[in-house]
Amino acid sequence: MSGKLKIRQALKECLRKFILPAAYHIYCIRYSGPDQRLIVFADAHHQKFPEDMQLLKEEMQRRGYRTLELVHDFSEISFGTSVKSMLSFLKYYAQAGLVVICDYYLPVISVKKRKVTKVVQLWHACGAYKKFGYDARDDLISVKDQNMFRNFDLVAVSSEHCRKVYADAFHLPLDKVQALGVSRTDRYFSEKFMADCCSRFFKEYPEAAGKKIILWAPTFRQNAGEGILFGAEAIDRLEERLSPEWFVIRKVHPHLEKRMAASNCRIPTEQLYAAADLLITDYSSVIFDFTLTGKPILVYAPDREQYEKERGFYLKLEELPAKVVTNGEELAAVIERGEYKTTSEKYGEFMKNQLQMCDGHATSRIADYIESIRKE
Known part of the structure; x- marks a missing residue:
């Protein structure tokens, strides 16, 4: 400290x-x-x-x-x-x-x-x-x-x-x-809210029209007062490697946005789920909100063992409705091959255990x- x-x-x-x-x-x-x-x-x-x-x-x-x-x-x-x-x-x-x-x-x-x-x-x-x-x-x-x-x-x-x-x-x-x-999740069940979010995104970022949208939304490391960003270099390499059909939104945790220019989007995170086709996150709770959209999720966790030792989890990462990758090369390869989708059964089990009352x-x-x- x-x-x-x-x-x-x-x-x-x-x-x-x-x-x-x-x-x-x-x-x-x-x-x-x-x-x-x-x-x-x-x-x-x-x-x-x-x-x-x-x-x-x-x-x-x-x-x-x-x-x-x-x-x-x-x-x-x-x-x-x-x-x-x-x-x-x-x-x-x-x-x-x-x-x-x-x-x-x-x-x-x-x-x-x-x-x-x-x-x-x-x-x-x-x-x-x-x-x-x-x-x-x-x-x-x-x-x-x-x-x-x-x-x-x-x-x-x-x-x-x-x-x-x-x-x-x-x-x-x-x-x-x-x-x-x-309470917040009630909005995701409103067709009007989701449609308005999509309209706002493509109005502010018309260059993303017709592309597949990746939302990178990581959490911070250490405590909130001195949080640090982890994984940005892998996202840099991912953007360089992906074909022009992809558009990457970077939206870091609000605690980090106050101290660094790491996000490339002004829209609040919860208003980006409607436009995004794929979420990349790590240990952030955005994974729960995004699960309600039924869209695919990738968990990029190169420091998984260290984070588990220092902070810890209530569940195993394999229980998430997501594919877990641990290095930047694998992250890019999974996206390029289209291997980032998960089964509906895994979504259903996760919803039952973690999001049962978000209806x-x-x-x-x-x-x-x-x-x-x-x-x-």
């Missing part, structure tokens, strides 16, 4: 242990009780409102709830500004009947919240692929003395198979994790469940 990151972690620890709990206590005294019709959607990792929470926000608004968005990318603003944002959140944390997040969010876990205020975690990844939470050393590099997820009343996951994995990774009782589906109706199920726990 770099010196800069160590300083940032020390400051966050001071906030978590002293400043944020004190501020929340004051706000709870000021505001006698939460407004059960107010929902706060909060995030510290995006500049714009996250797609992971958009459909649920719209659904809750349709049901008559008032919503408030508190979204800032803490990595892009000063430490002082991020502290102000956290304090602003705590003011509404003390007033809201429900808080919805989709990633780690320090202010949520730093206090002993009111029991009547419910916290819903719409985790940003489907399924259970690479290890996370308390199962991964790089995921939680601070916060040793309390459960980072103790305030969660609901974690919505993509299948029954995933419930225990998430409960263990978050150190939560199993009943706090429910197989309701992942286009996840958002309404999550909203129904929220309304049921609000009455507790």
Whole structure:
């Protein structure tokens, strides 16, 4: 861990242990009780409102709830500004009947919240692929003395198979994790959404018309604060080798996009699946979203053994609905020979195990469940 990151972690620890709990206590005294019709959607990792929470926000608004968005990318603003944002959140944390997040969010876990205020975690990844939470050393590099997820009343996951994995990774009782589906994935079942995504892509990249589209979407290595890109050289060689009938989209993880010019496309990743004919990824959870399209997937995993040792997986790569390759030469040869498709049986088994509840109706199920726990 770099010196800069160590300083940032020390400051966050001071906030978590002293400043944020004190501020929340004051706000709870000021505001006698939460407004059960107010929902706060909060995030510290995006500049714009996250797609992971958009459909649920719209659904809750349709049901008559008032919503408030508190979204800032803490990595892009000063430490002082991020502290102000956290304090602003705590003011509404003390007033809201429900808080919805989709990633780690320090202010949520730093206090002993009111029991009547419910916290819903719409985790940003489907399924259970690479290890996370308390199962991964790089995921939680601070916060040793309390459960980072103790305030969660609901974690919505993509299948029954995933419930225990998430409960263990978050150190939560199993009943706090429910197989309701992942709200974001409802969009992939909308013909209009997928058609609009295709239209936007070919409008912005007309040179791709009539070609086979490869989407390269890798995850990062190490922790999010110091993540590095892996595999770009192989993609460079692949582009040089492939015939002109192919068009390669490079879309790296958002944490990496903030620090390097490695993507060649401005469109959000989830809006590229409709146009792509083939996904190349590694250990990224995009593999789950893309599986819902039924299109072929290649897993390029040259550092598989090292990654498994340092991070670890919940499943074997052979269980994925994808062909796994471990070097750049094999990657190019498989594409050239058209050997990248997998069997429908393998897709079906993977869908059953990992994406059982991603059926286009996840958002309404999550909203129904929220309304049921609000009455507790």
